[in-house]
Amino acid sequence: MSAYQETKIHGTPGFPYIVYPGILPEHISGIPHHWHEEMEIIYVTDGMISVSVGNNEYALSVGDIILVHPQTIHAIRQHNGDSAIYYNILFRLSMLENAADDTCREKYLEPIYNRRLLMPEYLTPEHPLHSQIEPIIRKLTTEPHYQRFHEELLIKARTFEMLHRILPFCEKADIASANEDIAYEKLKRSLLYLEEHYADNITVEAIAAQSNYSASHFAKLFRQLTGDSFTQYLKNYRLEMAAVRLRNEKTKISEIALSCGFSNLSYFSRAFFEKFGLTPSDYRKIPDPGTKSIDKEDAVVKASGAPISCRGR
Numbered sequence: 001m002s003a004y005q006e007t008k009i010h011g012t013p014g015f016p017y018i019v020y021p022g023i024l025p026e027h028i029s030g031i032p033h034h035w036h037e038e039m040e041i042i043y044v045t046d047g048m049i050s051v052s053v054g055n056n057e058y059a060l061s062v063g064d065i066i067l068v069h070p071q072t073i074h075a076i077r078q079h080n081g082d083s084a085i086y087y088n089i090l091f092r093l094s095m096l097e098n099a100a101d102d103t104c105r106e107k108y109l110e111p112i113y114n115r116r117l118l119m120p121e122y123l124t125p126e127h128p129l130h131s132q133i134e135p136i137i138r139k140l141t142t143e144p145h146y147q148r149f150h151e152e153l154l155i156k157a158r159t160f161e162m163l164h165r166i167l168p169f170c171e172k173a174d175i176a177s178a179n180e181d182i183a184y185e186k187l188k189r190s191l192l193y194l195e196e197h198y199a200d201n202i203t204v205e206a207i208a209a210q211s212n213y214s215a216s217h218f219a220k221l222f223r224q225l226t227g228d229s230f231t232q233y234l235k236n237y238r239l240e241m242a243a244v245r246l247r248n249e250k251t252k253i254s255e256i257a258l259s260c261g262f263s264n265l266s267y268f269s270r271a272f273f274e275k276f277g278l279t280p281s282d283y284r285k286i287p288d289p290g291t292k293s294i295d296k297e298d299a300v301v302k303a304s305g306a307p308i309s310c311r312g313r
Contacts, residue, residue, distance in 0.1 A: 035073045095159070
């Protein structure tokens with residue numbers, strides 16, 4: 001369950017596109033902060049979810065859309081304990097490139113990828129762009145593409161049309177946006193360090209050093225990004241990792257707690273119950289509805305069975 005940088009390709013190397021149906025809660029309360037090479041579109045069809053993109057926090061209801069630039073830190077979680085159904089469309093902009101001297105790549109795709117052109121992040125039904133791209137998104141998320149021999153052509157055409165609709169609403173990045181991107185690039189080093197050492201006794205000073213920040217400045221930026229203090233975020237991440245292991249392993253609960261950074265079993269049990277509403281032993285007894293292993297998307301699509309694509313994972 002990689003919480004931060006995803007290195008796998010969603011879809012296939014030859015056609016890096018896929019749609020994931022998401023259900024919250026499906027044995028987890030959300031998807032931790034992470035980033036990947038793909039552009040991502042989040043579209044809610046039932047209930048409400050909370051989505052953070054960079055240091056912006058959004059509460060999405062039915063019909064709302066989030067546009068996430070490639071390499072941008074974002075997270076998805078329950079909104080006030082609500083259940084929800086939503087879709088993730090992920091694709092690499094390279095899927096739309098042609099030759100090395102492709103004009104579209106130079107004028108549109110690279111600026112979006114490098115955040116020199118900033119897409120609007122949050123689209124409610126009242127936003128003027130919403131009515132232009134929602135019909136395209138609905139087709140991409142509901143049509144059975146796997147039944148078509150020529151599905152790639154149709155998907156590419158609709159993705160091109162969607163970007164064509166988005167581009168007039170993009171804005172050129174200003175100095176403040178560029179500085180913010182630099183700050184988050186540095187924070188990614190700390191997040192990777194946390195992912196690798198979450199079971200250790202990590203101090204704020206040690207993780208701040210990964211980004212070359214002072215402890216106080218790092219703590220401020222970290223709260224802006226995640227909405228939590230570093231201590232609270234680390235505890236939640238350890239609990240999420242423990243939950244994954246409880247679902248997939250027969251290891252003793254005490255051993256899982258210790259290997260996830262909890263030296264006190266009583267404290268672990270109390271914290272786990274506060275987060276998931278179940279004791280670790282009761283959580284382990286919940287029937288597993290689906291997959292053999294869990295990663296970021298698997299955790300939210302288990303009830304649905306598979307991504308909406310013949311490409312598989």
